[in-house]
Amino acid sequence: MNIHLHSYNFNYILYLRDNKIIRRFHNMTRQECINNLTDIFLQLKESKDYSKAKERLIGEIKVDRLSNYLLHKYEKLDEEEVEVLHLLLDTVDLIYNNSSEEEIMTDEVYDKLFNLYLNNNGEYSVGASTLESDTATHNYPDLRGTIKKVHFICNDDKENNENRKSLEDYENSWKRTLDSISYNKIKYIMSIKWDGLSGNIECDKFGSVLHVYPRGLVSANETIDKVYKFYDYSLNGHKINGYDILGIPRKSFDKPFCIKVEFLCSEDSLKILNDEYSCGFKNRRSAVSGILNSDNTNPELINYLTIMPLRYQLFNDKDINMVYISEYPYPVVNISNRNKILSNIKKLKECAEESGFSADGVVLTIDDKSIQDKLGRDDDKGINKYEVAYKFPPEVGTSRIIDVDFTMGTMGIITPVAKIEPIILKGNTIKSINLGSIDRYRGLNICRNDEVKIKYDVIPYLYKDNTCESGWEKIEVPVTCKFCGETLLENPTLMCVNTECPSRQKGKILNYINKMNILNISEAIVDELFNERILLTIPDLYTLDRYRNKILCLDGWGPNRFKLIWESINSKRDVYDYELLGSLGIQSVGRTMFKRIITKVSLKKILNCLEVGKKNKLYDKIIEVDGIQNKTANKVVNGLFNMKETLYRLMVFLNVKVYEQMDIKGYICFTNIRDKDLEETMNSQGYEISNSVSKKTSMLVIPDEFKGGSSKLDKAKNLNIPIYEISEVRKMFNK
Ligand SMILES: [Zn+2]
Known part of the structure; x- marks a missing residue:
């Protein structure tokens, strides 16, 4: 028998079972979760089957719920949780860096998890998990990577059980390698740590931009052109030149060079992007990642970003x-x-605030070349040991409760969200705060008009202390579902258990958007339109x-944003029959399965x-189809009957093509570049895209004027497989 003891957050439940305390992540014990993640990670490294790994992350690990739990724990993560988070980031990194699989989680969630990890562990080596054999040659490896972070100056500043590091810890880690005289002479150069997206801009000796790389390693399969399209565009009408970024005369160097930069967006630009272009960016940082990472950026928007140069290195030169x-x-x-360090931190913080750009700390770099050389670099972690970043402590502000919303998640789980009087912290306007679980909500004892404290670090956190004035009107937890009227169950998460509840449709809608590769519609948008009762079914x-x-009247919406979304939806109206059936969200029956079915049983x-x-x-x-057993056949049949109405309605809007299995004409492999459109054309003409080169490969596609190396390229040369540049291949396929 299970006795429910206590819970402090949904997904995270303490059960007393057979006198043993088992700590759980949703359906899994923590150890199971760690084991499964490890298994996924290792299997992925071996098989390089990225879509399978993605499927397992979503299906087995329930990555959205796990992320949600980790982000809303509101207490320091314990060791196991940190391990889970690390494994999760590593796996997602591996998938993102090596495949075109997308949308395991939104960039925003990824960034938050990443920051959460940094805050709990102090450092993370970005991209360290990238498969080495697939790594493209990186001409300036010393400029990649990240920086070690500290959250305190002295160890005395820490509270109990604090495992985040201090400047003192950092210094102790290398102090002994120096004698006391040289140690006491050390000086730090202090500089602002800007908070945008970092990248490396590679230039030739004339300053023309060759490549722009993201902060981590660049893997062979990554579409470099897609990463940051900065160099394709000009800044305010001028083609970007490396010397201009550095602010020095042209031809200052006689060899190629690389600049490590931070891409930033100012407060003023954010306002223009949101007011005039209706971008709906939440903060300056999300504006930068939104513009640089999006597939269909309006080139005009790039003019609202700023390139902040940080470091540079000449080709074949050791010095940074x-x-x-x-x-x-x-x-x-x-x-x-x-004292001087502290007063300078204050000064630099004020200076950063005045600049209008977002900054999250101060970098301290040892100002002595010989000591820099002595401390060197940790290549595995991508960290220069002679510098460290002090992170500003979270900001705290005061606001008032307007109301509490009880929002419905895709699985019927209800989460309390506080609506507060808007407050600006770290450049983010905060209007609503996720309170995590119902238990925590009750513990907070919130009334309308209560004064509350808001702390903003990775995510906004709401609490009350004894200085807070109290409101008067208590906000009750709902007892019935606002979508179907069913009595809600609390065990210990509050949820609507009615599987026919319209709220469950939200998950199906998200799944459909994901499978159909409809861009620009985030979970937040589906949430919003669902709660407005505009988008209730696929x-x-x-x-x-x-x-x-009606949509244009909602907060943060403008004609451009609506147009972008509407165009994204319309661009995906041509589908194959199996693609449509495989996007309906029938449990554990996806497109691959329907592809097999549809060749035997037509739509x-x-x-x-x-x-x-x-x-x-x-x-x-259906049972006659090869490889389909009784259980699956039942799932398919019941699933199709349940989705009958949806399917009929969709047929009206879509142009459904009949898929006919073709004989495979050949296998095509890409290295150092991918092109989704081209691959689709190849597929439609009977070519399969393969991830590795073998005797069966018909051609290997490389970037134009590719000078780097790749294991696939070597193999193709050995096997005498034709190698073509991508622009030639595009011509062959009339793209
Ligand atoms: Zn319901």
């Missing part, structure tokens, strides 16, 4: 040079002068234009059976 920008101070302070996507005026036959209600007849046909 710091870039000094005249607008900002770079104080030099002796290592032992803690086919409603295709009638959004009827609600255009027409399926619709016929649905029409006349003959479940048995459909079952008999």
Whole structure:
């Protein structure tokens, strides 16, 4: 028998079972979760089957719920949780860096998890998990990677059980390698740590930009062109030149060079992007990642970003040079002068705030070349040991409760969300705060008009202390579901257990958007439109234009944002029959399975059976398909019957093509570049895309004027497989 003891967050439940305490992540014990993640990670490294790994992350690990739990724990993560988080980031990194699989989680969630990890562990080596054999040659490896972070100056500043590091810890880690005289002479150069997206800009000796790489390693399969399209565009009408970024005369160097930069967005630009372009960016950082990472950026928007140069390195030169920008101070302070360090942190913080750009700390770099060389670099972690970043402590502000919303998740789980009087912390306007579980909500004892404290670090955190004035009107937890009226169950998470509840449709809608590769519609948008009762079922996507005026009245919406979404939906109206069926969200029956089914049982036959209600007849046909057993056949039949109405309605809006299995004409492999459109064309002409080169490979596609190396390229040369540049291949396939 299970006795429910206590819970402090949904997904995280303490059970007393057989006198043993088992700590759980949703359906899994923590150890199971760690084991499964490890298994996924290792299997992935071996098989390089990225779509399988993605499927397992979503299906087995329930990555959205796990992320949600980790982000809303509100207490320090314990060791096991940190391990889970690390494994999760590693696996997602591996998938993102090596495949074109997307949308395991939104960039925003990834960034939050990443920051959460840094805050709990102090450092993370970005991209360290990238498969080495697939790594493209990186001409300036010393400029990649990240920086070690500390959250305190002295160990005395820490509270109990704090495992985040201090500047003192950092210094102790290398102090002994130096004698006391040289240690006492050490000075730090202090500089602002900007908070945008970092990247490396590689230039030739004339300053022309060759490549722009993201902060981590670049893997062979990554579409470099897609990463940051900065260099394709000009900044305010001028083609970007590396010397201009550094602010030095052209032809200053006689060899190629690379600049480590931070891409930033100012407060003023954010306002323009949101007011005039209706981008709906939450903060300056999300504006930068939104513009740089999106597939269809409006090139105009790039003019609203700023490139902040940080370091540069000449080709084949060991030295990394710091870039000094005249607008900002770079104080030099002796290592032992803690007061001076603190006063400079304050000064740099004020300076950053005045600049309008977002900054999250101060970088301290040891100002002595010989000591820098001595401490060196940890290549595995991508960290220069002679520098460290002090992170600003979270900001705290005061606000008032307007109301509490009880929002419905995709699985019927209800989460309390506090609506507060808007408050700006770290450049984010905060209007609503996720309170985590119902238990925590009750513990907070919230009334309308209560004064509350808001702390903003990775995510906003709401609490009350004894200085807070109290409101008067208590906000009760709902007892019935607002979508279906069913009595809610609390065990210990509050949820609507009615599987027919319309709220469950939200998960199906998200799944459909994901499978159909419809861009620009985030979970937050689906949430919003669902709660507004505009988007309640999948086919409603295709009638959004009827609600255009209503949508434009919502907070943060403008004509451009609506247009972008509407165009994304319309661009995916041509589908194959199996793609449509595999996107309906029938449990554990995806596109691959339907591809197999559809070659034996046509969509027409399926619709016929649905029409006349003959479940048995459909079952008999499907069980005949190779590799389909009783259990799956039942799932397919029941799933199709449940989704009958949805399917009929979708057929009206979509142009459904009949998939005919073709003989495979050949296998094509890409290295150092991918092109989804081209791959689709190849597929439609009977070519399969393979991830590795073998004797069966018909051609290897490389980037134009590719000078780097790759294991696939070597193998193709050995096997005498034709190698083509991508622009030639595009011509061959009339793209
Ligand atoms: Zn319900």
